Amino acid sequence: MNAFTKKPGRRDAQKDATRARILETARDHFERHGFEAASVRAIAADAGVAAGTVLLHFEDKRALLHAALFDDLAATAAEAARDEAPGTLEERLHRLASAFFGYYARRPALSKTLLRESLFADPPWQARFAEQVGAAHGRVVALFDAARARGEVAEGADAALFGVAFFSFYYFALIAWVQGAHPAPVALVDRLVAQHLCGLRPADHPGRSR
Numbered sequence: 001m002n003a004f005t006k007k008p009g010r011r012d013a014q015k016d017a018t019r020a021r022i023l024e025t026a027r028d029h030f031e032r033h034g035f036e037a038a039s040v041r042a043i044a045a046d047a048g049v050a051a052g053t054v055l056l057h058f059e060d061k062r063a064l065l066h067a068a069l070f071d072d073l074a075a076t077a078a079e080a081a082r083d084e085a086p087g088t089l090e091e092r093l094h095r096l097a098s099a100f101f102g103y104y105a106r107r108p109a110l111s112k113t114l115l116r117e118s119l120f121a122d123p124p125w126q127a128r129f130a131e132q133v134g135a136a137h138g139r140v141v142a143l144f145d146a147a148r149a150r151g152e153v154a155e156g157a158d159a160a161l162f163g164v165a166f167f168s169f170y171y172f173a174l175i176a177w178v179q180g181a182h183p184a185p186v187a188l189v190d191r192l193v194a195q196h197l198c199g200l201r202p203a204d205h206p207g208r209s210r
Contacts, residue, residue, distance in 0.1 A: 019057050022047045026064045031110040066125040069114040076103045089147035097189045112178050137163045157200045165196055
């Protein structure tokens with residue numbers, strides 16, 4: 001191997017590093033200037049690349065926005081999945097919701113723009129976001145199954161249906177937060193989950209609704 005031969009994988013690593021730098025710069029621009037005011041040219045300049053390089057990685061400014069949300073949610077979900085601390089179903093769901101709302105709170109302006117745009121994402125982002133939701137739903141189902149094995153919920157309770165209910169609560173709180181209608185979305189999710197679980201407890205559980 002001569003001095004001018006690149007090691008295997010080096011080109012891919014450089015490409016990934018450039019992509020990550022562009023995305024981080026885009027996040028900063030979207031947060032400070034808003035989606036409409038941010039420009040690909042300015043993002044490229046601050047990332048230290050040509051505008052054409054940005055467009056090689058991302059089709060347009062909206063694709064940059066979707067990629068930023070997708071990557072951030074993927075990282076947040078991966079971190080949440082590593083949570084193996086003990087706790088009741090309600091406690092673990094609280095930590096799960098807190099992980100995502102914590103991300104939104106760190107970049108509030110960007111998150112609100114990202115969330116509005118992602119609700120109407122075009123392919124392929126539509127399918128990618130759906131996959132993320134499906135994986136998160138699977139996580140909730142697993143937590144519910146574990147709680148059922150511990151006797152926290154009734155044997156006949158439907159885990160998949162509970163997962164759907166949890167996400168309905170989560171999205172309701174998320175929309176309320178985006179609209180500025182509720183300042184404490186995690187607390188709202190907690191209350192909705194607690195009320196829903198009252199009807200799913202075993203007959204002898206102290207939290208069973210009468």
